Structure formats: structure tokens, C-alpha cells
Amino acid sequence: MFEQIMGLPVHVLVVHAVVVFVPLLAVLSIAYVALPRFRSRLDWAVLGAAVVAPVTAWVAVESGERLTDVFTARGLQGPIVDQIFEHSRYGDLLFRYTLPLGIGAIALLAVTSGHPRLPKLPSWLTPALSVVVVALAAASLVYVYLTGHSGAEAVWGNTL
Numbered sequence: 053m054f055e056q057i058m059g060l061p062v063h064v065l066v067v068h069a070v071v072v073f074v075p076l077l078a079v080l081s082i083a084y085v086a087l088p089r090f091r092s093r094l095d096w097a098v099l100g101a102a103v104v105a106p107v108t109a110w111v112a113v114e115s116g117e118r119l120t121d122v123f124t125a126r127g128l129q130g131p132i133v134d135q136i137f138e139h140s141r142y143g144d145l146l147f148r149y150t151l152p153l154g155i156g157a158i159a160l161l162a163v164t165s166g167h168p169r170l171p172k173l174p175s176w177l178t179p180a181l182s183v184v185v186v187a188l189a190a191a192s193l194v195y196v197y198l199t200g201h202s203g204a205e206a207v208w209g210n211t212l
Contacts, residue, residue, distance in 0.1 A: 055118045063115035067203065069108040074150050074196045077101035078189035081157045085182040088164075095161055102154040102161075109147040116143055135206035142199035149195055153188035160185050 057065060080098045084091055120136055128136075160181045163173060 055115070055122075061115065061119050063112060063119045066108060066112045066115055067200070070105075070112045070146075071196065071200055073101055073105040073108050074146065074192055077105040077150070077153060077157065078192045078196075081153065081160075081185050081189045084157070084160065085186055091164060095165075098157050099161060102157040106147070106151045106154040109143075109150045113143050113147050116140060132206060135202065135209070139199060139202040139206050142195055142202050146192065146195040146199045149188055149191040153185065153192050156181060156185045156188055 055062060077098075080094060080101050084094045084098050087094070117140070120140060123136065124133075160178070162170065163178055163181060
């Protein structure tokens with residue numbers, strides 16, 4: 053499942069979705085926190101990105117592990133191996149920030165929804181959750197950059 057699609061490595065295809073959806077989730081989440089007037093216009097977009105971004109990040113990690121297995125089975129050696137493992141570490145961290153960001157964004161949506169079925173929540177919960185979401189969004193943006201840059205260096209840095 054995580055190895056190939058139509059002869060192309062899944063990892064090479066899915067990383068493009070990660071580069072789109074993780075920053076989109078981060079920016080939408082920050083906008084949701086910073087612009088309460090527009091929450092009713094952002095809520096469905098935040099919800100969609102909160103589901104899609106962690107899924108794409110997880111698929112990228114899993115497919116990257118399969119691709120790394122292929123490279124190591126073929127006896128790949130040299131500095132490129134260190135670059136691949138650095139990229140892999142960044143990718144793992146990206147997923148570890150993106151998943152809680154998605155969960156936190158969904159929790160923030162629920163807390164601020166004003167839905168009558170939600171019990172009365174403490175007044176400090178929304179600001180605290182907002183700080184957590186913004187911090188996770190910032191960390192996700194940093195790690196999507198570091199992961200993408202290290203992957204590009206591993207693929208293209210040696211050929212230029």
C-alpha cells in the first residue's frame with residue numbers, strides 16, 4: 053500500500069500533499085484563533101484540514117520508511133544515508149506535531165462552537181487551547197520546512 057502507485061514511489065507523490073495541507077492547517081488554525089469574527093467562515097476549512105493534514109503526514113512517514121527500506125536493501129551507502137535519516141527524523145517530528153495540531157484544532161472548533169449539547173466549560177479553556185494550537189501550528193510550519201528542505205537536499209543537493 054505504501055510502496056508504489058502506477059510504478060511511482062508513494063512517498064514522492066504524497067509529500068506534495070503534505071507540503072500543501074500541513075501549512076494550510078497551520079495557517080487556518082492561526083486565523084481561527086486570531087480572527088474570531090470569521091470563525092463561522094473558517095470552521096469547515098479548519099475541520100477538513102485538521103483531518104487531511106495528519107493523514108497525509110502519516111502516509112508520507114509510512115511510505116518514506118518503505119522507500120528507505122528499498123534503499124538500504126539495495127546497499128545504498130555514503131553521506132546520502134545520513135541525509136535520508138535526517139529527513140526521516142524531521143518527518144517523524146512533523147507528524148508528531150501535525151497530529152496533535154489536528155486534534156487541538158478540532159477541540160477548539162468544538163469548544164468555540166456554542167453548541168447547546170456541550171456542557172458549560174471553564175472560561176480559561178478557549179484561551180489555553182488557542183495558545184496550544186498556535187504553538188503546534190508554528191512547530192508544524194517549522195518542521196514542514198525542515199523536512200522538505202532536508203528531503204530536497206538529499207535528492208537534489210548532490211546533483212547540482
